[in-house]
Amino acid sequence: MNATVKKFATVLAVLALTASATATANSSAHSQLLAQGAEGDPGKVTNPTIKIDGSSTVYPITQAIVKLFEADAKNQGQVEVKVSGTTGGFEKFCAGKTDISNASRPILLAEMETCKKNGVRYMEFPIAFDALTIAINPQNDWAKDITVAELKKLWEPAAQGKIMRWNQVRASWPDRPIKLFGAGDKSGTFDYFNEAIVGKSKATRKDYTASEDDEALVEGISKDPNALGYFGYAYYQENQSKLKLLPVDNGKGAILPSTQTVEKNQYQPLSRPLFIYVNLRSSANRQVLGKFVRLYINKVSTVVDSVGYVALPDKVRDVNFINFNRGKTGTVFSGKARINSKISDLLPKKPTY
Secondary structure, X not given: OOHHHHHHHHHHHHHHHOOOHHHHHHHHHHHHHHHHOHHHOOOOOOOOEEEEEEOOOOHHHHHHHHHHHHHOOOOOOEEEEOOOHHHHHHHHHOOOOOOEEEEOOOOOHHHHHHHHHOOOOEEEEEEEEEEOEEEEOOOOOOOOOEEHHHHHHHHOHHHOOOOOEHHHHOOOOOOOEOEEEEEOOOOHHHHHHHHHHOOOOOOOOOOOEEEOOHHHHHHHHHHOOOEEEEXXXXXXXXXXXXXXXXXXXXXXXXXXXXXXXXXXXOOOOOEEEEEEEXXXXXXXXXXXXXXXXXXXXXXXXXXXXXXXXXXXXXXXXXXXXXXXXXXXXXEOOOOOOOOOOOHHHHOOOOOEO
């Protein structure tokens, strides 16, 4: 385990163990409801369908947990997982329509306000790291790497209708059309990529094939020799025979996404944390959701390796359990996606709601 991840775990532990008396009082009620089930009746579970929506990047992790949950005959109830993108997922979550929101970025200020307005209190759990991946078609034999500046030149709004060929990005590349594939504007990947590369979360050219479904992006790139696109690392892992990775140079040399480069904080600015957000009231009032979240926290570290993401240390699991049992609500990210920041730099801050 590297120093950054160790520091992350240590700060998490300190944060959890120094929670305020108010949070402890709230957690006592939360824990009691978890133990009792809905409406204080241990034998009664209302609305046993767990509703989850949000990030396509987080989807493979959540779906793997769902399979574990449903494989145990003792777990009653069903789990419904949909993909609307992180932004689309938060729209439903903050309206009280879902129990869990998969997110590839932290909750934003406007979403926090909507949740607050609708009385939706939420718990924030970091579950993994991702390496946002730049992919090209395997037939592409000219692009060996790409710089952050070239990515900006290619994706910024000013490029629309103008930067249309490979040699316009780098003069040594061929005079061939370039076909772009990327996240739709309901996706947290869309927000993060544009924030990291262009400088603003919504600033991008619009003349590209957009989708909140990463599988659709994989399919498009795999069929077009002139294609370039971006999505979560797990989708490359699942489709290595169809795709080719493009290393990213942020001024310190071209770096490929991998577990090692993410852990060492080398794959920047495209490394990012992944989350689930849990509706506090839903988890407190339904035993079935409480069991699911506990399973998620307990097993996520083993699951993320199998689906292609970077696992967090076991101490994070322990602290997530503490925070869940205490019913600790809010976010430590102040409603912003922090590019190039270590999670350990942000955790000491007081959670906001």
